Amino acid sequence: MNLRKPTGGAIDRNTLLRFTFNGRALTGHPGDTLASALLANGVHEVGSSVKLGRPRGIVAAGSEDPTSLVQIEAPFPEPMLLATTVELYDGLEARGLAGQGRLASLPDPARYDAKHEHCDVLVVGAGPAGLVAALTAARSGARVVLVDEQNQAGGALLGVEEYLDDRPSAEWVADIVAELRSTPGVLVLERTTAFGMYQDGFVLALQKRTDHLGFAAPASVARQRVWRIRTKQTVLATGAHERPVVFADNDRPGIMLASAARTFLHRYGVLPGSRAVVFTTNDSAYCAAIDLAESGVDVPLIVDARPEAPARLATECAARGIEVRAGHVVTGTEGAGRVTDAHVAPLGDIKGRGVAGHPDTVVCDTVLVSGGWNPVVNLFSQARGKLRYDAVLGSFVQGEELSSVRVAGSATGELDLTSCVRQGREAGEAAAIATGFTPGGQVPLPVSDSRCTQRSGLVLWRVPGAEDASFVDLQRDSTVADVLRATGAGLRSLEHIKRYTTIGTAHDQGKTSGMIAAGIVAEALGVELADQRPTTFRPPYTSVSFAALAGRDRGELHDPVRVTAIHPWHVAHGALFEDVGQWKRPWYYPRPGEDLHAAVLRECRATRESVGLMDGSTLGKIDVQGSDAGKFLDMLYTNMMSTLKVGRIRYGVMCGVDGMVIDDGTVIRVGEERYLVTTTTGNAAKILDWMEEWLQTEWPHLDVHCTSVTEHWATIPLVGPKSRDVLAAVAPGLNVSNEAFEFMTWRDTVVAGIPARVCRISFSGELAYEINVTAWHGLAVWEALMAAGEQYGITPYGTETMHVLRAEKGYPIIGQETDATVTPQDLGMSWAVSKKKPDFIGKRSFARAENNRTDRKQLVGLLPVDPTVLLPEGSQIVETDRLPEPPVRMLGHVTSSYPSAALGRTFALALVRSGHERIGETLYVPVDDSLVPVTVTDSVLYDKEGARRDG
Amino acid sequence: MQLIPCPWCGPREEAEFHYGGQAHVAYPEDPSALTDEEWAQYVFFRENPSGPFAERWSHSAGCRRWFNAVRDTRTHDLLAVYRVGEPMPELGEKDQVAS
Amino acid sequence: MTSSVQPPGAHLPEHPDFLWENPEPKASYDVVVVGGGGHGLATAYYLAKVHGITNVAVLEKGWLAGGNMARNTTIIRSNYLWDESSGIYEHSLKLWEGLEEDLGYPILFDQRGVLNLAHSLQDVRDSVRRVNANRLNGIDAEWVDPAGVKEICPIVNVSQDVRYPVLGATYQPRAGIAKHDYVAWGYARAAHAMGVDLIQNCEVTGMETSGGRITAVETSRGRIAAGKVALCAAGHSSVLAKMVGLRLPLASHPLQALVSELLEPVHPTVVMSNAVHVYVSQAHKGELVMGAGIDSYNGYGQRGSFHIIEQQMSAALELFPIFARAHLLRTWAGIVDVSPDASPIVGLTPVGGLYLNCGWGTGGFKATPGVGDCFAHTIAHDKPHAFNEPFTLERFTTGALVDEHGAAAVAH
Ligand SMILES: Cc1cc2nc3c(=O)[nH]c(=O)nc-3n(C[C@H](O)[C@H](O)[C@H](O)COP(=O)(O)OP(=O)(O)OC[C@H]3O[C@@H](n4cnc5c(N)ncnc54)[C@H](O)[C@@H]3O)c2cc1C
Ligand SMILES: [Zn+2]
Numbered sequence A: 001m002n003l004r005k006p007t008g009g010a011i012d013r014n015t016l017l018r019f020t021f022n023g024r025a026l027t028g029h030p031g032d033t034l035a036s037a038l039l040a041n042g043v044h045e046v047g048s049s050v051k052l053g054r055p056r057g058i059v060a061a062g063s064e065d066p067t068s069l070v071q072i073e074a075p076f077p078e079p080m081l082l083a084t085t086v087e088l089y090d091g092l093e094a095r096g097l098a099g100q101g102r103l104a105s106l107p108d109p110a111r112y113d114a115k116h117e118h119c120d121v122l123v124v125g126a127g128p129a130g131l132v133a134a135l136t137a138a139r140s141g142a143r144v145v146l147v148d149e150q151n152q153a154g155g156a157l158l159g160v161e162e163y164l165d166d167r168p169s170a171e172w173v174a175d176i177v178a179e180l181r182s183t184p185g186v187l188v189l190e191r192t193t194a195f196g197m198y199q200d201g202f203v204l205a206l207q208k209r210t211d212h213l214g215f216a217a218p219a220s221v222a223r224q225r226v227w228r229i230r231t232k233q234t235v236l237a238t239g240a241h242e243r244p245v246v247f248a249d250n251d252r253p254g255i256m257l258a259s260a261a262r263t264f265l266h267r268y269g270v271l272p273g274s275r276a277v278v279f280t281t282n283d284s285a286y287c288a289a290i291d292l293a294e295s296g297v298d299v300p301l302i303v304d305a306r307p308e309a310p311a312r313l314a315t316e317c318a319a320r321g322i323e324v325r326a327g328h329v330v331t332g333t334e335g336a337g338r339v340t341d342a343h344v345a346p347l348g349d350i351k352g353r354g355v356a357g358h359p360d361t362v363v364c365d366t367v368l369v370s371g372g373w374n375p376v377v378n379l380f381s382q383a384r385g386k387l388r389y390d391a392v393l394g395s396f397v398q399g400e401e402l403s404s405v406r407v408a409g410s411a412t413g414e415l416d417l418t419s420c421v422r423q424g425r426e427a428g429e430a431a432a433i434a435t436g437f438t439p440g441g442q443v444p445l446p447v448s449d450s451r452c453t454q455r456s457g458l459v460l461w462r463v464p465g466a467e468d469a470s471f472v473d474l475q476r477d478s479t480v481a482d483v484l485r486a487t488g489a490g491l492r493s494l495e496h497i498k499r500y501t502t503i504g505t506a507h508d509q510g511k512t513s514g515m516i517a518a519g520i521v522a523e524a525l526g527v528e529l530a531d532q533r534p535t536t537f538r539p540p541y542t543s544v545s546f547a548a549l550a551g552r553d554r555g556e557l558h559d560p561v562r563v564t565a566i567h568p569w570h571v572a573h574g575a576l577f578e579d580v581g582q583w584k585r586p587w588y589y590p591r592p593g594e595d596l597h598a599a600v601l602r603e604c605r606a607t608r609e610s611v612g613l614m615d616g617s618t619l620g621k622i623d624v625q626g627s628d629a630g631k632f633l634d635m636l637y638t639n640m641m642s643t644l645k646v647g648r649i650r651y652g653v654m655c656g657v658d659g660m661v662i663d664d665g666t667v668i669r670v671g672e673e674r675y676l677v678t679t680t681t682g683n684a685a686k687i688l689d690w691m692e693e694w695l696q697t698e699w700p701h702l703d704v705h706c707t708s709v710t711e712h713w714a715t716i717p718l719v720g721p722k723s724r725d726v727l728a729a730v731a732p733g734l735n736v737s738n739e740a741f742e743f744m745t746w747r748d749t750v751v752a753g754i755p756a757r758v759c760r761i762s763f764s765g766e767l768a769y770e771i772n773v774t775a776w777h778g779l780a781v782w783e784a785l786m787a788a789g790e791q792y793g794i795t796p797y798g799t800e801t802m803h804v805l806r807a808e809k810g811y812p813i814i815g816q817e818t819d820a821t822v823t824p825q826d827l828g829m830s831w832a833v834s835k836k837k838p839d840f841i842g843k844r845s846f847a848r849a850e851n852n853r854t855d856r857k858q859l860v861g862l863l864p865v866d867p868t869v870l871l872p873e874g875s876q877i878v879e880t881d882r883l884p885e886p887p888v889r890m891l892g893h894v895t896s897s898y899p900s901a902a903l904g905r906t907f908a909l910a911l912v913r914s915g916h917e918r919i920g921e922t923l924y925v926p927v928d929d930s931l932v933p934v935t936v937t938d939s940v941l942y943d944k945e946g947a948r949r950d951g
Numbered sequence B: 001m002q003l004i005p006c007p008w009c010g011p012r013e014e015a016e017f018h019y020g021g022q023a024h025v026a027y028p029e030d031p032s033a034l035t036d037e038e039w040a041q042y043v044f045f046r047e048n049p050s051g052p053f054a055e056r057w058s059h060s061a062g063c064r065r066w067f068n069a070v071r072d073t074r075t076h077d078l079l080a081v082y083r084v085g086e087p088m089p090e091l092g093e094k095d096q097v098a099s
Numbered sequence C: 001m002t003s004s005v006q007p008p009g010a011h012l013p014e015h016p017d018f019l020w021e022n023p024e025p026k027a028s029y030d031v032v033v034v035g036g037g038g039h040g041l042a043t044a045y046y047l048a049k050v051h052g053i054t055n056v057a058v059l060e061k062g063w064l065a066g067g068n069m070a071r072n073t074t075i076i077r078s079n080y081l082w083d084e085s086s087g088i089y090e091h092s093l094k095l096w097e098g099l100e101e102d103l104g105y106p107i108l109f110d111q112r113g114v115l116n117l118a119h120s121l122q123d124v125r126d127s128v129r130r131v132n133a134n135r136l137n138g139i140d141a142e143w144v145d146p147a148g149v150k151e152i153c154p155i156v157n158v159s160q161d162v163r164y165p166v167l168g169a170t171y172q173p174r175a176g177i178a179k180h181d182y183v184a185w186g187y188a189r190a191a192h193a194m195g196v197d198l199i200q201n202c203e204v205t206g207m208e209t210s211g212g213r214i215t216a217v218e219t220s221r222g223r224i225a226a227g228k229v230a231l232c233a234a235g236h237s238s239v240l241a242k243m244v245g246l247r248l249p250l251a252s253h254p255l256q257a258l259v260s261e262l263l264e265p266v267h268p269t270v271v272m273s274n275a276v277h278v279y280v281s282q283a284h285k286g287e288l289v290m291g292a293g294i295d296s297y298n299g300y301g302q303r304g305s306f307h308i309i310e311q312q313m314s315a316a317l318e319l320f321p322i323f324a325r326a327h328l329l330r331t332w333a334g335i336v337d338v339s340p341d342a343s344p345i346v347g348l349t350p351v352g353g354l355y356l357n358c359g360w361g362t363g364g365f366k367a368t369p370g371v372g373d374c375f376a377h378t379i380a381h382d383k384p385h386a387f388n389e390p391f392t393l394e395r396f397t398t399g400a401l402v403d404e405h406g407a408a409a410v411a412h
Helices: A034-040 A128-139 A155-159 A169-182 A211-216 A258-268 A284-294 A311-319 A378-382 A417-434 A480-488 A494-501 A514-525 A546-550 A567-572 A596-609 A629-636 A681-698 A723-730 A775-788 A799-808 A843-847 B036-044 C038-051 C083-103 C121-136 C146-152 C180-193 C234-242 C306-319 C368-381
Strands: A017-021 A024-028 A069-074 A078-082 A092-096 A112-124 A144-147 A186-189 A192-197 A202-208 A224-236 A240-242 A255-257 A275-280 A298-304 A323-326 A328-334 A341-346 A360-363 A366-370 A373-375 A387-390 A395-398 A405-407 A471-473 A576-580 A583-588 A620-625 A649-655 A661-671 A674-679 A705-708 A713-719 A746-751 A754-759 A768-774 A857-864 A892-900 A905-913 A922-927 A930-937 B003-006 B010-013 B018-022 B052-058 B066-072 B078-083 C028-034 C056-059 C114-118 C142-144 C168-172 C197-199 C204-210 C213-219 C222-231 C251-262 C270-273 C278-282 C287-294 C327-338 C345-348 C354-358
Touching: A017 A034, A024 A034, A034 A258, A078 C251, A112 A128, A112 A417, A112 A546, A128 A144, A128 A155, A128 A169, A128 A186, A128 A224, A128 A417, A144 A192, A144 A224, A155 A169, A155 A258, A169 A186, A192 A224, A192 A378, A224 A378, A224 A417, A224 A546, A240 A258, A255 A258, A258 A275, A258 A284, A258 A366, A275 A284, A275 A328, A275 A341, A284 A298, A284 A311, A284 A366, A298 A341, A311 A323, A328 A366, A373 A395, A405 A417, A471 A480, A471 A514, A480 A494, A480 A514, A494 A514, A546 C306, A546 C327, A567 A775, A576 A799, A583 A596, A583 A799, A596 A799, A596 A892, A620 A629, A620 A681, A629 A674, A629 A681, A661 A681, A674 A681, A681 A705, A681 B018, A681 B052, A681 B066, A713 A723, A713 A775, A723 A768, A723 A775, A754 A775, A768 A775, A799 A892, A799 A905, A843 B036, A857 A892, A857 A922, A892 C121, A922 C121, B003 B078, C028 C038, C028 C213, C038 C056, C038 C180, C038 C368, C056 C180, C083 C121, C083 C180, C083 C368, C114 C121, C114 C146, C121 C142, C121 C168, C142 C146, C146 C168, C180 C197, C180 C368, C222 C234, C222 C368, C234 C251, C234 C327, C234 C354, C251 C306, C270 C306, C278 C306, C287 C306, C287 C327, C306 C327, C345 C368, C354 C368
Parallel strands: A017 A092, A112 A144, A112 A224, A144 A186, A224 A405, A255 A366, A275 A298, A275 A366, A298 A323, C028 C056, C028 C222, C056 C197, C114 C270, C222 C354
Antiparallel strands: A017 A024, A069 A078, A069 A092, A192 A202, A202 A224, A240 A373, A298 A328, A328 A341, A341 A360, A387 A395, A576 A583, A620 A674, A620 A705, A649 A661, A661 A674, A713 A768, A746 A754, A754 A768, A857 A905, A857 A930, A892 A905, A922 A930, B003 B010, B018 B052, B052 B066, B066 B078, C114 C168, C142 C168, C204 C213, C213 C222, C251 C287, C251 C327, C270 C278, C278 C287, C345 C354
């Protein structure tokens, strides 16, 4: 028997698509899913189960399917997709899985992106209810977004052959979609799953844009897109999932939901098998039985658990030679792989384990099951809507009204088409009104020719029988026995039972199994389901690839790179870079053959002996203005800033309220009411925020304004004994003599033809000038300095040399010498802590007990007794020359350590317990397996007298 | 992601904001007059209620202004926003801010 | 297509046939433990086992161990920077090493090692500092270079050509993961077997004191008198402490995590990265378990914001490009109680007979056995155990903080 019908379904029989499954070459047609194409080829066995290794088939036709997990191998490996959601394309290679997928070993070449969308009304689900909701809202003039996970609108109508208003339902759907698409302000997105509903109308939807194109997917189009939708009103028309009934050996391939069989038949023109037994607790499966019978499938029997079969449908069945056995159930199945027989017995006869009497055995290759319908309330629950158990439906439904989320259609539990559409219209109207629009032309309700009256069914979770072969969660191999073992173990909460049995934790998150598990638990515990709390529906509704969520924020765009105006020069001159915050800073400029140490020794020597320069543009710079600026800075810095004279510069330290150092830098007084503050590179944004926070929330009465000018200035420290000569050469208008231009003062002048502010500050102890020009001219001035300094062998240096030079002088680097536990006093900077100011941020904390311990860790220098030994930074320091058993008492750690050209030896800075008192002592630093003796010294190791500062 | 109504700019995505913890914790008039315990309360101790909470936000990727909000920490619903210096708006009985 | 190899999920252990009973609360107990998370259950267990105190109730407002215990990413390590932290976390790790046997429960404790990546030169310095401190404290720790990282976890992208290249990592071989539910249920079952009452759906709504001593708790299931009350309420600690007028230096924040679907083993260890905010392991069944950064605002809603998850994913792909087509299956959030110095508060309170265990923030799962043991000791002796002595509430007054924020990379 050919399982593909000659006609019918939304597939293109004229085009053949070749694909491979489990190594077998097969064909299908455009419009197929991988699942429908497999079924058309008679393949029901897709994979095997994760724990027991039992064969697994196809249960549902959509994204709720618990079993048809496949691995895509080509065009690009992707794990754990459902065959029912993979649209077929030429060249697809896939294989069935045993519950576990495989990641590609190569990086994914595809692009992903995200898009923001704002609307008045979002409608989720383009079934009849959703379509009418969307159209109703659209006709009111509201901005509408309609999303649906399928590749076309229609929802449940796609799986049936029905006439609406005497036309094929597809035409009715097409008309609505056409009107929506032509209405301005309406966006219709297919292949788009709303997977997360968050606060304030924030809904995330994943659109699969090119997956269905397979090898033909254009590389330049984002494969998937995350829509970040902000909506005022949402209509959830998400439909309902058919629920199975659990019975013994219900997991064999060939056992599927009745609605799935109907969908395969009508949408894809595929017959699920040749001989089908239908097992139902409600009316809807009769339609499947009749449709299949009319399509040539042998349907010997409908097993209806209800005591009485629906008369009209039963008559129709009889007319087609289908026997209906009411009050009966399927009690088990046979089959090595695919199902070969179903056992049928009267429900009333079954007591406990096993089946009383002799069940009839019916030969079949397909068993269709329907246990009723579960409204898809996942998103409603994600939106924090309360759920309520509906005992008639046997499912959780919307349990409260939400002001901005409405539910319509079978998502409410309604099964009748006209009623569903009416709900859609009402929801669309209400949503439009709620967003300030007036509903326009009313969408007429269509008249359906469906023979399926929707009498409510019998709620039946399971057929008593072999509990350890009655599968509740087919993907997790969890059975009724597991559920009963869990309740027997003392568990009462569904959350516990879910964890004990793992039901509902697989890729489908329990879409078809969760409700049944809850039902079986309630039965076992003898409690009302109405009193049970359902387990939480968590985002995402269906799984979403990591890459889609990462979107474009990858590689370079993961975090913006910041570079200075002079950056191209550094690149051209072979600098290696260090990441400092978002900045790329030149680390050192190796010459051919030089390693870090060699380059840094050369850079240091050149600077101390002649002249060097560096790119200091990344330093944070904040312009602080206003009549209270001095007062404000007095509160922020530990030392006094208001007394600074215009034209002068002061170094300052900032602490948090806890008294720990958070930043340092220079403050220059530009005018009576204007200061320019510098911060460390990494803290620039934080310090500006810090200032704003205090200003706006504590001292709004202060007349102070702060603004970041970091990027406006290129900053070039020109350092070394020859810096004065170099500067003089490029700044002829500036009197560079020590007397005319004192240390810690600044001048506005012209450098290399460019207006510049030059500060006499030094972070190296050498004569130095910090030249600031607008960023536009940074590179030109840098090049001019290089040219002017050429005769002195001017040497560009990077952060490493800067670190060495400052360390030789004992200047700490915030974040390297400090770690949020270090006070200015610990750094030996009591001189920078005002005794005069009544208060500043952090001051009160200095008086706490802990701050006054004599054994605090303090900044000192360390000289290894062997001057060639370089201590690794981060080494710990101990008191004794032999290590006792752990835990060993540690005195502190090495914060910085370098070989020094100027000292002709190695040295280090360290935080050491009672360090200031220990100067002169010998301590030990464990390095690998040895203990390196070191002498504690003052932290200033070079030019203690400060003789070099003025040149 | 919450939609936060900045009192200067209107509703904006949460990602544009920076959180600032409890509102109305004034910097002490004279810290040196405080005991260590009192000072520690100011530095480290904050209200942390489950329910309405008066808190600070800064629209850091927008107007860069700080403002205050009352938000229910159970639902994350914003019950009110108000500018620095303005008194906390009157709230309904059930939304009283614990203090 | 049935294959001859074992199905991937065949090897996982089953839970025992019996766990615990669900008794009605008694009128009074010697010790009432508030909060049936990991810490509460472990505390009850050690009270019974080590101190012979069995007239104990664990009161849980929801389902047992349904708070952070059920939501965490189960990273266990002891390589913290400061001596105080090393003490309690290493004590805990040692207990983990015998816990499966101790509880007679397959807790899937797996010492697969943890890598903490360094992405900047300062990260490197901080990391080396921590490794050295760990070693002197008797904790296994290594500094590994990028090639070493690649050797331990071949799927980490150690190319130096990325936005924040991996410059190396600290590695603690004895660190690892365990299965959270199994751990909680192991403690619960064992505690119950020694006579502890586990009382669910029992929310503590008030506390009674008399003469500066705690005397009883009010609950949604009535008043329960108590000789001593031990708070193990994690994210809800501030709310409970407030019932006796005690303010805590805590902020309760949402913290989110997520899992992928089941995947063939690709990730043999645990990788954490502070700079790009990601931590990942692959659980026994095969799912990738990933933690996100903390949501900035206070929140008791057990829900965070989605952009945090998106950031998480982009960070993960920077480090693990092969995760691109793994799928996010489920996200969730817990409520973590964050303290100013990222260290816990464990000890006595100004109210007699009331004991406090909180402030574990994003990293208290690993401490479960250790703090359970020490907290039980504290309750039994009305005096802190040496390992929790540094973690007093008073440290915020004296300034003797144990600042693991700046120092010890991510706190998970
Ligand atoms: C997403 C996430 C990832 C994490 N990852 C890690 C990690 O990798 N490694 C790690 O070490 N730690 C991690 N943690 C932290 C860790 O989970 C917690 O620090 C730890 O679980 C807290 O202790 P607990 O188990 O007792 O808390 P919980 O399990 O939260 O227990 C507290 C209990 O108190 C109950 N309770 C509260 N109020 C009341 C009341 N009034 N009456 C009765 N009961 C009450 C709660 O319902 C809850 O069950 C993570 C946390 C989260 C949220
Ligand atoms: Zn704003």
